[in-house]
Amino acid sequence: MGVNMGGCRRGASAYSRAVMNGLPSPQQLRYLVALSEYGHFGRAAAACAVTQSTLSAGILALERQLDAAVLERTGAKRPVFTPLGRDLVGRARTALEALNAFAESVEAAREPLTGPLWLGIVPTIGPYLLPRLMPRLRASFPGLRLFLREDPTERLVEALEAGRLDLLLVALPCDCGGAATLAIAEDPFLLACPPGHPLAARAEIPPGALAGERVMLLEDGHCLREHALSAGGLAGAAQDVAGTSLHTIVQMVAGGLGVTLLPRLAVEGGVTAGAEVALRPLVGAFARRIGLAWRARSPRGDEFRALVPSIAAALGDR
Secondary structure, eight states: OOOOOHHHHHHHHHHHHHHHHOOOOHHHHHHHHHHHHHSSHHHHHHHTTSOHHHHHHHHHHHHHHHTSOSBOOSOOSSOOBOHHHHHHHHHHHHHHHHHHHHHHHHHHHHOTTOEEEEEEEOTTTHHHHHHHHHHHHHHHOTTEEEEEEEOOHHHHHHHHHTTSOSEEEEEESOOOTTOEEEEEEEEEEEEEEOTTSGGGGSSSBOTTTTTTSEEEEEOTTOHHHHHHHTTSSOTTSEEEEEESSHHHHHHHHHTTSOBEEEEHHHHHTTTTTTOOOEEEEBSSOOEEEEEEEEOTTOTTHHHHHTTHHHHHHHHHOO
């Protein structure tokens, strides 16, 4: 039986033309994507673990290979991409995602949940869950080498899409782009207020009771802020940005500056330890959901799902 090799010849010819024209290297694609994400040569170079001159030279070499400009040479402090450059950033992300999936397929085929795993986790979960989760993961998956990065959700999603992270442990719902998500458990909100506050006299707090109260929240960019706003009764509240950490907010509440909503996970993790605050449950199902997110086309989805029992057990170990 004859075999049609035309497709192979066409593919080889296309590859030869790409090589002759200067096929970009994966590292050059990473430089391009990092420069787009960080908008700064120095920060992009640091993210790629190279010097700024190395990154600049890589971008310049890429332009020479393509015989086209991807950056405008205007002397601006921040890099300005040409229309072609903006288009190539999107294509570079797609190419890097395919390369990551290629490597992940090989890793997953060897033995599930062994070797390195880059996990991103949001600051309102990490300090309170990791002390209980890490021993469980070490016991269940001794061959797993976990590398952690703590950042707000938006930055974690960017790193996930760029292939710098494999998996995220986040609070849902979140703007996770095209990532696949899996909810694991609910984390109810509690009201925290000064002990002498009128709300402290109630056994539980009904919806609408916070209207007119000065509510201390995390600054924009933290997903917990949005979850707290949607927890009910906050539409008429004075929403004051209090800081970048839950510990700071708790101290401000203890000082009589207002009230706040805290996730039960953080409370049980000790965020109110040593602070004079009263804690009261909310009436109704006001909670965030803790879950996982990973690239939708990652071949390691089944591996990531295998982590769920350990995470759920850690969340239930209260």
